[in-house]
Structures are given as structure tokens and as C-alpha cells.
Amino acid sequence: MTVVYALVLGFTAGVLSGMFGVGGGILFVPTLSLVVGLSHLSAEATSLAAIIPVVAVGAWQQNRYGNVRWRSAFVIGATSAAGVVAGVALATWLSEGTLEKLFACLLLIVAARLAWSARH
Amino acid sequence: MSSRVRPVVALPAIGLAAGFFSALFGVGGGVVVVPLLILVLGYSTRWASGTSLAAIGLTALFGMTAYGVLGEVSWSDAALVGFPAVFGVLIGTWAQQRLPTRVLTLLLSALLVAVAVRLFIG
Numbered sequence: 133m134t135v136v137y138a139l140v141l142g143f144t145a146g147v148l149s150g151m152f153g154v155g156g157g158i159l160f161v162p163t164l165s166l167v168v169g170l171s172h173l174s175a176e177a178t179s180l181a182a183i184i185p186v187v188a189v190g191a192w193q194q195n196r197y198g199n200v201r202w203r204s205a206f207v208i209g210a211t212s213a214a215g216v217v218a219g220v221a222l223a224t225w226l227s228e229g230t231l232e233k234l235f236a237c238l239l240l241i242v243a244a245r246l247a248w249s250a251r252h
Numbered sequence: 253m254s255s256r257v258r259p260v261v262a263l264p265a266i267g268l269a270a271g272f273f274s275a276l277f278g279v280g281g282g283v284v285v286v287p288l289l290i291l292v293l294g295y296s297t298r299w300a301s302g303t304s305l306a307a308i309g310l311t312a313l314f315g316m317t318a319y320g321v322l323g324e325v326s327w328s329d330a331a332l333v334g335f336p337a338v339f340g341v342l343i344g345t346w347a348q349q350r351l352p353t354r355v356l357t358l359l360l361s362a363l364l365v366a367v368a369v370r371l372f373i374g
Binding site for chain 1: 259263264265266267268269270271272273274275276277281282283285286287289290291293295298299300301302303304305306307308309310311312313314315316318319320322324325326327329330331332333334335336337338339340341342343344345346347348349351353354356357358359360361362363364365366367368369370371372
């Protein structure tokens, strides 16, 4: 049953990835920790590994539709390395909680702004 | 929406934020990249999501390498969720081209709310 859940949730993560340009980690992490039973840290690391083939195929497909601005993507991807270093350092010895809630608040604000921008 | 911040400043800033939250929460950073490209640089929702997919490939690679060194990646489990997701992403991108931009943006907004709720619950 675990495998079936993992497959279904993995597939759903892929659909979200293609529709919204996210990697699928939103679903991968809870699937890997709650369904598969990995530790939180291991689930996050494994999620990142799973994301790579998904976004590679997604970006290839989006490129065919003319939706990829490669130069911007490269700048964002390259500079993200510095952010990753800081994030990993924090993640390995920080107990989540406050930061997750702050990030959640930020997402709610962004969601509201996006919805507002689409009001026409 | 007109862009108020120059791309030369905005793009690296978006990258930094994406990498930071990516490593911290195990996401690719798309949740950060897509809305910022739309709101800060005035990208259309489709451009933002396509560009994001290309960018977070690199972000996830950096993140995984960092974790990989720590021996935290379970490769068989990565394949278990990643393999069906590759099929999913083909269907997702296909569907995206057929949805009106406004609907797409509102759905993205709803997705962010869902992610926020999940973070609150923990």
C-alpha cells in the first residue's frame, strides 16, 4: 500500500510541477516522511534528488512551448547555490518551527498579491 | 504589471531566496521563484513557471549535492516518487497551455495558501 500511495502522490506532485513551475517538493517531502517513513532531514534530501528529473523533463517541455527564459533561469539557478549553503547549514541544526511559520505568513501575503493581480 | 526592480538586481536576489528556502524546506524553490518572477519582474504566469522549472533544476542539484555529502539521500525512494512524477509533469505542462492565464494565477495563489497551511500545521 505504501508503494501505491507513493506512486499516486508522486504523480500528483508531477502534475503540480508542470502546471505551476514548482519542483514537487511540496508533496515529495510529506510523502517521503509520512508515507515512506524517512526522517525529516532524509526526506528533504531525497525530495531534492527526485525533483531533478522532474524539472528537467518539465523545462524541456516548457521550452518547446516557448515558456523558458534561459538566461534568467541560469542566473537564478546559479545564485541559488549561495542560498542553499546557508539553508543547509541552518537546516542541519535548527529545529523547525518559527522559521516555517514566518515562511508560511510570507506565502499567504504573496498568494493574496497574486490573486489581486489576477482580478481583471 | 510594470517591473520596478532591475533584473540584474532582482534575478540574483530571487536565486538567493530560492536556494535558502529550498535547502531549508526540501522544496525546489519554485514556490519562491514563480511568484517573485510574476510580481517583481512582471513575467506572465507561463513564463514564470517555465523559467522556474529550468532554474530549480540547478537549485535542487546544489541542494542535493550538499545533502548527498551528508549521506541523507535515499536513492530508491527518490525513484519511487520521482518516476511517476515525470509522467505527471508532462500532463501538468500540457494542461497549463490550455488553461486561461487568470485561472492559472488564481490556482497558483490557492497552491501557495495550501503550502502555507501545511507549514503552519507542520
